Amino acid sequence: ETGVTQTPRHLVMGMTNKKSLKCEQHLGHNAMYWYKQSAKKPLELMFVYNFKEQTENNSVPSRFSPECPNSSHLFLHLHTLQPEDSALYLCASSPTGTGGDTIYFGEGSWLTVV
């Protein structure tokens, strides 16, 4: 139990579907992140939210749409994805979003696009 919970753990979706990934952190942190982990590639930062405001979008295609309604919850809305988007999507949180933080990861949501 890392304090960062992601649902669903596994998701299979068609290219025309709309689905969402959910993340909830129970650590009282104010920064939340989405990372993508593909086979044989480094973890890639997608989005950062500090105090519910998006502070970084790492050139992510618009078919990925994040939402942060409060400091404890983060969503990743998925629409018209491609098979190459199949990956492990990791949510993370940290206390403040500034230097000095340690980032804590959830166990990830395995996404398969068919």
Place this chain on the structure above:
Amino acid sequence: GQNIDQPTEMTATEGAIVQINCTYQTSGFNGLFWYQQHAGEAPTFLSYNVLDGLEEKGRFSSFLSRSKGYSYLLLKELQMKDSASYLCAVRDPRGYSTLTFGKGTMLLVSP
């Protein structure tokens, strides 16, 4: 930009010592992290270095040389449960908390 290199795979024997190296080229430096990730699980924080030298935490130690852009993670008294991927990451030099990761080193510990 930031570039981080670490070996893809390593093997070692139970009870032995293994050193996993990481080299980085960054436009600035604001700290280096090591995470452990077992298959299908969350990456978990192992260590953090921001100053040169060795940080020891039980069986795990991490070393940093900022002038050489080099770090290593040292694992002693290896156990089977240490079989995992070890991720080297550097913090954003602008002072933010975001991390840039290497591809990870898959360590296989055999009996």
